[in-house]
Amino acid sequence: xxxxxxxxxxxxxxxxxxxxxxxxxxxxxxxxxxxxxxxxxxxxxxxxxxxxxxxxxxxxxxxxxxxxxxxxxxxxxxxxxxxxxxxxxxxxxxxxxxxxxxxxxxxxxxxxxxxxxxxxxxxxxxxxxxxxxxxxxxxxxxxxxxxxxxxxxxxxxxxxxxxxxxxxxxxxxxxxxxxxxxxxxxxxxxxxxxxxxxxxxxxxxxxxxxxx
Amino acid sequence: xxxxxxxxxxxxxxxxxxxxxxxxxxxxxxxxxxxxxxxxxxxxxxxxxxxxxxxxxxxxxxxxxxxxxxxxxxxxxxxxxxxxxxxxxxxxxxxxxxxxxxxxxxxxxxxxxxxxxxxxxxxxxxxxxxxxxxxxxxxxxxxxxxxxxxxxxxxxxxxxxxxxxxxxxxxxxxxxxxxxxxxxxxxxxxxxxxxxxxxxxxxxxxxxxxxx
DNA sequence: CGTGCGATGTATCGGTCCGATACATCGCGG
DNA sequence: CCGCGATGTATCGGACCGATACATCGCACG
Numbered sequence: 001x002x003x004x005x006x007x008x009x010x011x012x013x014x015x016x017x018x019x020x021x022x023x024x025x026x027x028x029x030x031x032x033x034x035x036x037x038x039x040x041x042x043x044x045x046x047x048x049x050x051x052x053x054x055x056x057x058x059x060x061x062x063x064x065x066x067x068x069x070x071x072x073x074x075x076x077x078x079x080x081x082x083x084x085x086x087x088x089x090x091x092x093x094x095x096x097x098x099x100x101x102x103x104x105x106x107x108x109x110x111x112x113x114x115x116x117x118x119x120x121x122x123x124x125x126x127x128x129x130x131x132x133x134x135x136x137x138x139x140x141x142x143x144x145x146x147x148x149x150x151x152x153x154x155x156x157x158x159x160x161x162x163x164x165x166x167x168x169x170x171x172x173x174x175x176x177x178x179x180x181x182x183x184x185x186x187x188x189x190x191x192x193x194x195x196x197x198x199x200x201x202x203x204x205x206x207x208x209x210x211x212x
Numbered sequence: 213x214x215x216x217x218x219x220x221x222x223x224x225x226x227x228x229x230x231x232x233x234x235x236x237x238x239x240x241x242x243x244x245x246x247x248x249x250x251x252x253x254x255x256x257x258x259x260x261x262x263x264x265x266x267x268x269x270x271x272x273x274x275x276x277x278x279x280x281x282x283x284x285x286x287x288x289x290x291x292x293x294x295x296x297x298x299x300x301x302x303x304x305x306x307x308x309x310x311x312x313x314x315x316x317x318x319x320x321x322x323x324x325x326x327x328x329x330x331x332x333x334x335x336x337x338x339x340x341x342x343x344x345x346x347x348x349x350x351x352x353x354x355x356x357x358x359x360x361x362x363x364x365x366x367x368x369x370x371x372x373x374x375x376x377x378x379x380x381x382x383x384x385x386x387x388x389x390x391x392x393x394x395x396x397x398x399x400x401x402x403x404x405x406x407x408x409x410x411x412x413x414x415x416x417x418x419x420x421x422x423x424x
Numbered sequence: 425c426g427t428g429c430g431a432t433g434t435a436t437c438g439g440t441c442c443g444a445t446a447c448a449t450c451g452c453g454g
Numbered sequence: 455c456c457g458c459g460a461t462g463t464a465t466c467g468g469a470c471c472g473a474t475a476c477a478t479c480g481c482a483c484g
Binding site for chain 2: 025026027029030031033101106109110111112113134137138141145149150151152153155156157159160161163166167170174
């Protein structure tokens with residue numbers, strides 16, 4: 001999951017670890033608290049070893065005006081490679097069971113702007129299925145095993161059930177929107193560098209006309 | 213977290229692994245999908261090594277009428293020890309940061325019937341604090357960094373924000389209830405075996421009169 | 425009558441991710 | 455001038471998961 005997220009973010013612009021973590025937190029804040037460095041750095045190493053990313057010599061954004069203050073060590077900037085982009089394309093296109101759990105779904109959804117519509121639909125429907133099953137499980141417990149459980153546990157289940165129902169409704173809306181060929185509200189890609197080369201079709205609706 | 217959950221469940225009645233997993237799933241279904249055996253069995257081993265639980269020779273519930281069908285191997289039944297109960301008491305009473313994240317809070321909440329009121333209050337307020345911070349983070353992103361993000365990511369944040377607001381309201385209610393000295397609705401412990409010996413005070417409200 | 429299949433049941437292995445910790449630099453205010 | 459908070463990289467042990475393997479039991483279907 002982290003792999004996918006990193007590849008996705010580096011596709012927008014090269015970054016170093018710290019920056020990456022902040023962007024990750026901003027993008028996935030609704031899903032998970034904050035990515036730990038204990039997973040981030042090893043993953044970066046792994047991705048580099050696999051050849052999906054490389055160290056970029058230059059500073060991350062535009063900072064050539066601060067060339068060499070003392071020694072310039074530390075601050076390892078990573079950029080995605082062509083193989084990395086291909087890898088991202090594979091990961092983002094596949095929809096398995098791990099795509100439907102809370103974290104997996106969240107990460108995939110966060111990169112829906114880079115996912116083609118058919119896959120988006122498959123993922124949304126798979127997620128809905130998953131949540132519906134969870135919902136049924138909770139209803140079962142609340143119905144059949146209610147007297148075995150104390151009031152607090154029951155309250156927890158009720159709250160969970162409520163969240164499930166709400167999410168199913170949310171997904172229904174998204175699916176309907178998706179089928180009608182529109183992104184949720186006002187879509188925009190906003191890929192920083194420009195440079196759109198291989199996969200990842202632009203999102204539907206008002207897509208390619210940035211600043212009309 | 214698993215440790216706490218296992219100790220809590222075994223306090224109600226002795227069980228073997230498979231059973232434990234089912235009960236765990238029923239009790240924590242609103243929180244996490246299903247506990248993996250890959251964590252359950254090693255944890256059981258760890259708890260046994262620590263002396264918190266022991267293997268019980270007898271069959272789990274009431275099954276003496278099926279004494280020896282062939283050889284009777286497999287089916288390791290665990291029961292909690294006195295030290296285990298003490299350990300559970302410690303774990304359930306402490307409220308740290310890990311008590312406020314999604315999983316930690318869920319597990320603690322599921323055993324609120326065995327938690328004293330002061331601790332319940334502390335945990336609920338800590339959780340509220342945590343969710344409020346997450347909410348503020350999401351609001352920040354939706355306010356300040358909105359134009360940097362695509363419509364899908366934004367939609368994800370909105371949904372997350374909504375969930376936060378809803379949970380804060382839920383917590384407010386629970387806290388108010390708690391302060392007024394009542395359990396959520398109709399409390400009951402329902403400890404199977406009876407046998408209430410050391411810690412874990414009975415829940416407030418209609419507590420000790422089971423079946424009036 | 426047997427046989428195969430789904431539920432019950434125990435167990436391990438590799439891998440992902442987290443939390444704590446350590447350490448070094450930079451800019452700023454006191 | 456010194457400390458402190460932000461920036462920044464990195465490792466280690468541990469918790470938990472997913473896949474996998476394997477063995478038994480009861481029963482439904484041929």
